[in-house]
Amino acid sequence: MRREFKFFMVIAILGLFAVSIYTVQNEEMMNFSKKQAVINSLKRSCHHVEKVHISNPFNFVKGTNKKEGVARVFNNISNLRDPIDVKINGEDQTTITQGDDFVVTIYFSDGCFEANISMWVDMNGNGIWEDDIDLLAPDTEAEIVDNDLDDEDPAVGVYQITFYGDEDGPNRVSNLGLFFVAEDAGGIDDAFLWIDPITSDYSVSGLVTPAAPNVIIAVMSSEENMWMTATGPAGNYQNFVEIEETYMVMAFDPIGVLGGMFPDTVYVDVLIDGHITGYDFNFIPGNSFIEGHVLDENGAPVVGVTVYAGGQMPGGVSTETDEFGYYNLTVIEGWWNVGFDWDSLIPDYLCADDVQVYVEDGETVTQDFLLYTTDSQIEGTVYLDDVPAAGFEIDCWSDIGGTETDSEPGGGYVLHVASEADAMGGYSIDVDIWDIPGVYVVEYYNNIMSGSTGIDFHIYTVTGGVEGHVYDSVTLEPAQDCWVNAFDGTNWFGTGIDDEGFYQLPLPNGTYEVYAQGEMYYQQTVENVVIEDEMITLDFYLDPISFDGELEGYAYEEGTTDPIEGVDVWVHSDTYSTGTYTDEFGYYHFDLPNDDYTLNAWHVNYYGVYIEDIVINNNIVQQDFEMEPVSFDGSLSGYVYEEGTTNPIISANIWVGTQGYWNWTYSDGTGYYYFDLPNGTYSLDCWKDGYLGYHVDEIVINNDNVIYDIYMVPDVGADDEELITLPISSLSQNFPNPFNPSVAGAGRSPTTTISFSLNTEITEDTEIIIYNIKGQKIRTLECDESLVTKAPMYRDYSITWDGKDDNNIPVGSGIYFYQLLIDGKPEASKKMLLLR
Numbered sequence: 001m002r003r004e005f006k007f008f009m010v011i012a013i014l015g016l017f018a019v020s021i022y023t024v025q026n027e028e029m030m031n032f033s034k035k036q037a038v039i040n041s042l043k044r045s046c047h048h049v050e051k052v053h054i055s056n057p058f059n060f061v062k063g064t065n066k067k068e069g070v071a072r073v074f075n076n077i078s079n080l081r082d083p084i085d086v087k088i089n090g091e092d093q094t095t096i097t098q099g100d101d102f103v104v105t106i107y108f109s110d111g112c113f114e115a116n117i118s119m120w121v122d123m124n125g126n127g128i129w130e131d132d133i134d135l136l137a138p139d140t141e142a143e144i145v146d147n148d149l150d151d152e153d154p155a156v157g158v159y160q161i162t163f164y165g166d167e168d169g170p171n172r173v174s175n176l177g178l179f180f181v182a183e184d185a186g187g188i189d190d191a192f193l194w195i196d197p198i199t200s201d202y203s204v205s206g207l208v209t210p211a212a213p214n215v216i217i218a219v220m221s222s223e224e225n226m227w228m229t230a231t232g233p234a235g236n237y238q239n240f241v242e243i244e245e246t247y248m249v250m251a252f253d254p255i256g257v258l259g260g261m262f263p264d265t266v267y268v269d270v271l272i273d274g275h276i277t278g279y280d281f282n283f284i285p286g287n288s289f290i291e292g293h294v295l296d297e298n299g300a301p302v303v304g305v306t307v308y309a310g311g312q313m314p315g316g317v318s319t320e321t322d323e324f325g326y327y328n329l330t331v332i333e334g335w336w337n338v339g340f341d342w343d344s345l346i347p348d349y350l351c352a353d354d355v356q357v358y359v360e361d362g363e364t365v366t367q368d369f370l371l372y373t374t375d376s377q378i379e380g381t382v383y384l385d386d387v388p389a390a391g392f393e394i395d396c397w398s399d400i401g402g403t404e405t406d407s408e409p410g411g412g413y414v415l416h417v418a419s420e421a422d423a424m425g426g427y428s429i430d431v432d433i434w435d436i437p438g439v440y441v442v443e444y445y446n447n448i449m450s451g452s453t454g455i456d457f458h459i460y461t462v463t464g465g466v467e468g469h470v471y472d473s474v475t476l477e478p479a480q481d482c483w484v485n486a487f488d489g490t491n492w493f494g495t496g497i498d499d500e501g502f503y504q505l506p507l508p509n510g511t512y513e514v515y516a517q518g519e520m521y522y523q524q525t526v527e528n529v530v531i532e533d534e535m536i537t538l539d540f541y542l543d544p545i546s547f548d549g550e551l552e553g554y555a556y557e558e559g560t561t562d563p564i565e566g567v568d569v570w571v572h573s574d575t576y577s578t579g580t581y582t583d584e585f586g587y588y589h590f591d592l593p594n595d596d597y598t599l600n601a602w603h604v605n606y607y608g609v610y611i612e613d614i615v616i617n618n619n620i621v622q623q624d625f626e627m628e629p630v631s632f633d634g635s636l637s638g639y640v641y642e643e644g645t646t647n648p649i650i651s652a653n654i655w656v657g658t659q660g661y662w663n664w665t666y667s668d669g670t671g672y673y674y675f676d677l678p679n680g681t682y683s684l685d686c687w688k689d690g691y692l693g694y695h696v697d698e699i700v701i702n703n704d705n706v707i708y709d710i711y712m713v714p715d716v717g718a719d720d721e722e723l724i725t726l727p728i729s730s731l732s733q734n735f736p737n738p739f740n741p742s743v744a745g746a747g748r749s750p751t752t753t754i755s756f757s758l759n760t761e762i763t764e765d766t767e768i769i770i771y772n773i774k775g776q777k778i779r780t781l782e783c784d785e786s787l788v789t790k791a792p793m794y795r796d797y798s799i800t801w802d803g804k805d806d807n808n809i810p811v812g813s814g815i816y817f818y819q820l821l822i823d824g825k826p827e828a829s830k831k832m833l834l835l836r
Helices: 006-021 032-050 419-424
Strands: 085-088 093-097 102-107 114-121 142-145 158-163 176-184 187-196 202-209 216-221 226-230 236-241 245-252 267-272 281-284 288-296 306-311 316-320 326-331 334-340 355-359 364-366 369-371 376-384 393-398 401-406 412-417 427-431 439-441 445-448 457-461 465-472 482-487 492-496 502-506 510-518 521-531 535-537 540-542 549-557 568-572 577-581 587-592 595-603 606-616 620-622 625-627 634-642 653-658 661-666 672-677 680-687 694-701 705-707 710-712 729-731 752-758 766-772 777-782 789-791 796-801 814-822 825-834
Touching (some): 202 267, 306 326, 376 427, 465 482, 606 625, 606 661
Parallel strands (some): 288 369, 549 625
Antiparallel strands (some): 376 412, 427 445, 439 457, 653 661, 680 694, 729 752, 789 796
8 A cells, every 4th residue: 555646656755856866057977976875865755755655545645634633433324325426626527726725525325435546647638537548647546435544524425635735746737637536336436637737927848759748847946846747748848837946847757658768857957037948858768677586485486566666867667577576677877776566565475675776878787586475464453542443554564574554444454474574573563643643652563473463553642742843053944854752751752854844743741851863963852841732832953963084994704805794883972873784895884973983893693893992083984894703503592481381472582692792582473582602601681571671691502502491570560661750850871882891901991871961960869770680789870070070962961880890890791771860769761781
């Protein structure tokens, strides 16, 4: 369901593509780094679009009154109407002006409460739906259910949806005729909409070759205001805009009337100061190819699934795999995002991630895919204000692929999943409420195994929360790629921002720490935000990160020049941290602000690397490193049970570590876990919500296979990580995390820094208490003015821990908790990882 009404989605994200692609005036080709930036933007754009869907193809409509939190449960009342009838603004045929709103209403046939809907483009301009002449817009067929989440009309047997003109949807495309077709068990009907252009003193015109109707011409201002029109039968167009301004002018073919051809140009910085002409587009056939095979986990071909490629020019191409699982896409030179139409895979396969490839002029690039067959299910129910609710999208992903579904009438949902993901931590599952105003969800799930049931979501409507804008503190313009989170001491809530920097975050009543951050900005936090049944305006002005230098290098196997792919590389300082993975050449790269950094590198087949004192000071630092390969001499395995029983605990976190090597996994659907390990003496930690933490030392691997079962005690009290929030402080995550005191040189003892903030003066009874995973106190750090270092970037104080207990004895590797106490009262706690 994720790619329904792709035509409208392509229009909606065109501006995002264009801004990223054509940043340099009149440049037709970009260098490698700029092309990579385009791909990254493309990934973000596609990901955003994929997350929009709620329950029907009109899901991109925002700001409607259809989502005000009323849980509707339809019944069997019938009004004995005629067969299905479709109206647009109350008419069978109507005309609007570009930018106007319009309303689509479906009157179901007598006794029917479900229908299939689709959208067709009028190819000959006669206003009569002819399915042998007119074109079905790709991926626009969907199901609607009376009184589902998006139905604006609560009357039984009537379905209504509004298209708003201030969105980049069909309302913004002039010279376009559209049919909305609906079919239920009682019949089929259509309604026709024609969209006239606005009238103004400013327009751009030209021709498209080969001549074809319904090729889309788009113009976009620097503020991303978009105006679009469709070509006429002779390929001519005239695109009107509201004001005199400089625009970008581009063409694309979203419904494929030109058979997969590509525009040869985009016009940048076009001043539309009257009725200007001569902006023509030639569409050319591709002469490069992306091919490959799509196979399942057993090597069998996957037949009849849709593979697409989206490029750096607007538009894309798609095809289906043949009986051998083979596909071949004709493209032009450039970067391409290659992936699948999810609807062609679900429910039979998990959907693999997209892959970016670069294709030279005239070149053929091979890109094979592995898909996993779904052989199991995960089930649950969605509730809205404690009433089962249909129409919510459930998203599910794992290391080997993802899937999705919608909740059905009665609120139930079924995800078709592959059991092979269980060995890699299972699935993360959430319910998509990002575009629904006034609601929040209680649950978010990680490490869910195939076969699980009762994975329920409870969504609640609220009238309170925070809203406002996020700005760049230097330019005072809306910030980009940022998000806002709120934390009440137990639960996290979050949302993104729109192109204007606006956000709205519904919250239940309570006291919150609210913070904003982004990929290019330092975090800003506002504490003690009290919500009581009303929206509070809270604007943020984020300081941009100045990336003054670079850190790059290669990971090699020790004693060789063999690169290591997939090394998890993290760098961190007191104010900034980020991570990446090495590529097939072992290469990694970071743009960094000036600071003193520590690098951690980890790979399951190698001993870890820890490098300190990497100084970035307006320079480029080359930091290669070698990793010693691990010889897996033995193994550790067992089951995780509830204490005193043989009831398995699934999705428990299990971590093992020894000098220089550590790894983690999860218990599967039977409670089983397994590690291949090098010889050594290990610590083991196991934890899961609802149980007390479990820790054991001195597990020895010596060329043998050790079996060790874990018995966990249910936690009938507070969670180890529950925060008891008082209105006077906050506690930050320690840096670095994980940390390794064992790498100290002569006279040195690497530490981790724990930071916190106070809104009052520090008292003599302020302490940081460190506990092991069993809850035993091992160290007390007195936080008076003589011991605490003032750290303005943390808004108050920081203190260090050297990995030793109160007797100055080094503690072992494992999971630890640290808790801030003020005047003997627990304020907050967090978890950290120590490695030796």
